[in-house]
Amino acid sequence: MDQTSYRTLDAGGIREFLAGLPAIATRLGGVPEQWQVHEVSDGNLNNVFLVTGPAGEVCLKQSLPHVRVDPSWKMPLDRTYFEAAWLAAIGPLVGELTTEYLHFDPELYVLVVESLSGHTVLRTALMQGADWPEVAPRIGTFVARACFGTSLLARPFEDVFDARRIFAANQALTRITLDLVFDDPYRDHPRNHWHDPALSPIVQDIRTSAAALLAVENLRRRFLSQPQALLHGDLHTGSIMSTADDTRVIDGEFALYGPIGFDCGMFVGNLVLHFFATPDLAARQAVLRDIASFWHSFHEQFMALWNANDAPPPGTLRPLAYGPAAHVVQQAFMDEVMADTIGFAAIEIIRRLIGYAHTADFDTITDPRLRATCRAGALAFAYYVLDHLADMRTIADFLSCLGENERKGI
Amino acid sequence: MDQTSYRTLDAGGIREFLAGLPAIATRLGGVPEQWQVHEVSDGNLNNVFLVTGPAGEVCLKQSLPHVRVDPSWKMPLDRTYFEAAWLAAIGPLVGELTTEYLHFDPELYVLVVESLSGHTVLRTALMQGADWPEVAPRIGTFVARACFGTSLLARPFEDVFDARRIFAANQALTRITLDLVFDDPYRDHPRNHWHDPALSPIVQDIRTSAAALLAVENLRRRFLSQPQALLHGDLHTGSIMSTADDTRVIDGEFALYGPIGFDCGMFVGNLVLHFFATPDLAARQAVLRDIASFWHSFHEQFMALWNANDAPPPGTLRPLAYGPAAHVVQQAFMDEVMADTIGFAAIEIIRRLIGYAHTADFDTITDPRLRATCRAGALAFAYYVLDHLADMRTIADFLSCLGENERKGI
Numbered sequence A, B: 001m002d003q004t005s006y007r008t009l010d011a012g013g014i015r016e017f018l019a020g021l022p023a024i025a026t027r028l029g030g031v032p033e034q035w036q037v038h039e040v041s042d043g044n045l046n047n048v049f050l051v052t053g054p055a056g057e058v059c060l061k062q063s064l065p066h067v068r069v070d071p072s073w074k075m076p077l078d079r080t081y082f083e084a085a086w087l088a089a090i091g092p093l094v095g096e097l098t099t100e101y102l103h104f105d106p107e108l109y110v111l112v113v114e115s116l117s118g119h120t121v122l123r124t125a126l127m128q129g130a131d132w133p134e135v136a137p138r139i140g141t142f143v144a145r146a147c148f149g150t151s152l153l154a155r156p157f158e159d160v161f162d163a164r165r166i167f168a169a170n171q172a173l174t175r176i177t178l179d180l181v182f183d184d185p186y187r188d189h190p191r192n193h194w195h196d197p198a199l200s201p202i203v204q205d206i207r208t209s210a211a212a213l214l215a216v217e218n219l220r221r222r223f224l225s226q227p228q229a230l231l232h233g234d235l236h237t238g239s240i241m242s243t244a245d246d247t248r249v250i251d252g253e254f255a256l257y258g259p260i261g262f263d264c265g266m267f268v269g270n271l272v273l274h275f276f277a278t279p280d281l282a283a284r285q286a287v288l289r290d291i292a293s294f295w296h297s298f299h300e301q302f303m304a305l306w307n308a309n310d311a312p313p314p315g316t317l318r319p320l321a322y323g324p325a326a327h328v329v330q331q332a333f334m335d336e337v338m339a340d341t342i343g344f345a346a347i348e349i350i351r352r353l354i355g356y357a358h359t360a361d362f363d364t365i366t367d368p369r370l371r372a373t374c375r376a377g378a379l380a381f382a383y384y385v386l387d388h389l390a391d392m393r394t395i396a397d398f399l400s401c402l403g404e405n406e407r408k409g410i
């Protein structure tokens, strides 16, 4: 990767850069001096700007040679390259469930995409009390289409192997996931932190439970060894922007080939975090509904694509056995995704409470004691799930376990 | 891959080419005019020559732009590239269980390796009645070292992902395996052939058994979706050269990341073919012994590498859980390899009897009726295994099933 001409763009640099891209300049309209550049970075990693002209707006994302919020943590620039590659791969499969890909510059590591206006980051919307029943099933559709369409079920193996080759190079971000999600929380590490002492005994329990550690080990192995489909890789509620009517998945820089249940589990895990961060019973009911409708939609769409017999998918893994036997294969495949979903959800919850990168969900609770109780409830739930993973193979099991917390209230 | 200067080398071209490689010229000794070039190609794919000088000998392998035995079947030249990459990767892990890597030329697609003298291709040796009890355990050691050492158990995930990227490009040969091993035999295809009518009803049974087809489908999915380790990819008894004392694995051009049980199963499947091709009861007993000692040695060596606690392997998949819990993970891993071994052995047997590429084993039987009965026995055994895969999870089960054939004799 040629970094000779890389420089971090400021507002002036951004105007100059976009002025050199005729299609985007036309989209913005007017002259560069009129373009408003507005920084919206709120994540850990990259600079993100909205650029507004008289005729339109675009979103520009640039990688930095370090973590945005910690310049001492060096990092290669190529993450926008992988985000661009991900968007190019899944855009045609998911249509309006992501942003339109406009441009990628391989020297500046700048990605330009459609700007979303009126959309709110889903985590923020949930914290503000939005109740949008259509969002979760749309994410189910998104995962089904993106994962089915990049898998051996839909593509000749040569295409899948080529795509795996591309994303197997996304190692800096895969390493982050490995360390922050699968490793740090299960041992002493300076990146871990939690404020509430109520969490400490549960952390101790997790770290000394053979069943929980075996589950984590197994999930970590599956994360690295089951390249079923091109994953988003970081599908939490901060990677989704939505209105009540329109939902987009953004920020695919962590993309990798992996187990489909990893994307499902990360989304479900973040819904569960919201569940525990909202003591309101109606809001908790809405989360239970959302998890169920997410899974239902994912399952239904995935099966519909698989069974599109009028135009059978040209994948290398088309079935040899038809009729009832084909159903056995499909059932086993979906059961495996479901088990993965539950396991990955649990470890996502854990790392968001005791690892490096927490989420803001619990900040809406102002009473510190209530907040600590809610966090402990979430951690205890995730621990219970990991510890009983063998008995909890269906989303229904998972929801009924979560529902017990709902009925108990706090 | 630059093919501009590619040309197929004849004896003169080989002398000229090797004369340009000082280390090899020295190894051969004398002057190029003295070097004897002797073609030994006996496989389907490449030109192979032994070059003998006054001081030493080397083996030279060159890819052709087509299948050697069928010039109308076009094929990319890069297979010696992948064989060279495989040899470079596993050579340091397996030591004297393969040939020494001497040179690779990326324009001529020529690989030069140590020449083996006094060694016989194992399949030929078995057909000639050799009984070398040490060969099978050496192959067990070979698979254990090569697979453990290229897996996430032994290497940081970055190294494994880089290696996967290299071998995921070995698509022409992976496509051949997919078509010839996992696909053709289970449907009508002009590449299939068998002479003995006694096989036809068994072929019909296989193709209409839902259980067998599901098993094949599952194994095909695992072949493409379980990149556990760098496999040889074609580990039949024709890819092994041996004496009683020294055993070498050659011909790694099919190398890919895949399930470890694929290498194990291909070796075991070819031993089973020999079993059925030798009506002699003592020779059959020797095969049962070899399969058991292969597995025992593989298992023991793999576990020893995994549990080398004095120098724990620096793999990303080091255990989180120690003590008895670690044992659970290892047991589950090895059980999965064992189940794969049995399944892949069965499909290897089937494709060698009814697919494109048969083996010579049965040619030692001169009576055509006996030969047909023996082949039918092998095919029926493989069918039985595939049809009962769920109940046949251990090598002991597999051997006792095979042993019933032994006691029955023909």
Ligand SMILES: Nc1ncnc2c1ncn2[C@@H]1O[C@H](COP(=O)(O)OP(=O)(O)OP(=O)(O)O)[C@@H](O)[C@H]1O
Pocket: A040, A041, A042, A043, A044, A045, A046, A047, A048, A050, A059, A061, A099, A113, A114, A115, A116, A117, A121, A238, A239, A250, A251, A253
């Ligand atoms: N297409 C867009 N239109 C409008 N706003 C956007 C768009 N893409 C991103 N944003 C805003 O910019 C923020 C940061 O974007 P993004 O999550 O892609 O950056 P990041 O640096 O990769 O974050 P993270 O650390 O979570 O990985 C988003 O939370 C959102 O508020």
Ligand SMILES: Nc1ncnc2c1ncn2[C@@H]1O[C@H](COP(=O)(O)OP(=O)(O)OP(=O)(O)O)[C@@H](O)[C@H]1O
Pocket: B040, B041, B042, B043, B044, B045, B046, B047, B048, B050, B059, B061, B099, B113, B114, B115, B116, B117, B121, B238, B239, B250, B251, B253
């Ligand atoms: N290092 C060696 N020393 C001596 N003889 C060798 C050596 N390597 C290969 N041979 C001989 O050459 C033959 C062909 O080699 P090899 O199997 O590598 O070729 P191939 O064209 O890839 O065959 P296949 O069609 O089975 O893939 C072997 O069966 C063996 O007889």
Ligand SMILES: [Mg+2]
Pocket: A043, A045, A251, A253
């Ligand atoms: Mg991001």
Ligand SMILES: [Mg+2]
Pocket: B043, B045, B251, B253
């Ligand atoms: Mg070969």
